[in-house]
């Protein structure tokens with residue numbers, strides 16, 4: 001039997017879900033129409049992100065990474081929780097590139113809960129360690 005899905009503190013879960021849901025309509029996704037909103041906790045503060053596409057397709061960025069980069073601009077470096085909102089059913093998990101970027105800022109990837117939701121109320125959750133087992137980090141650099 002698989003382990004139970006990891007859970008955030010209920011009040012934080014509600015707050016992050018509200019932020020991710022509120023951010024999602026602000027995504028700039030005129031090409032894919034796949035709008036994504038993210039809300040993360042870094043260094044005790046909440047940061048939102050959305051996916052931002054470009055006519056030169058490869059230049060787009062995901063919501064999770066735009067949230068992390070906003071946090072870093074604000075001086076926050078310690079990731080505690082992630083909430084992602086898409087219209088997908090079941091809710092989409094973060095892409096591989098975002099998993100790696102999230103991992104960079106997770107002191108303990110097994111303690112970072114990543115939750116995906118959709119406006120219909122479906123949800124899935126994992127720890128970051130489950131999403132990126134044996135992830136690459138700066139500790140492996142000389």
Ligand SMILES: [Zn+2]
Nearest residue numbers: 062094095098
């Ligand atoms: Zn991504």
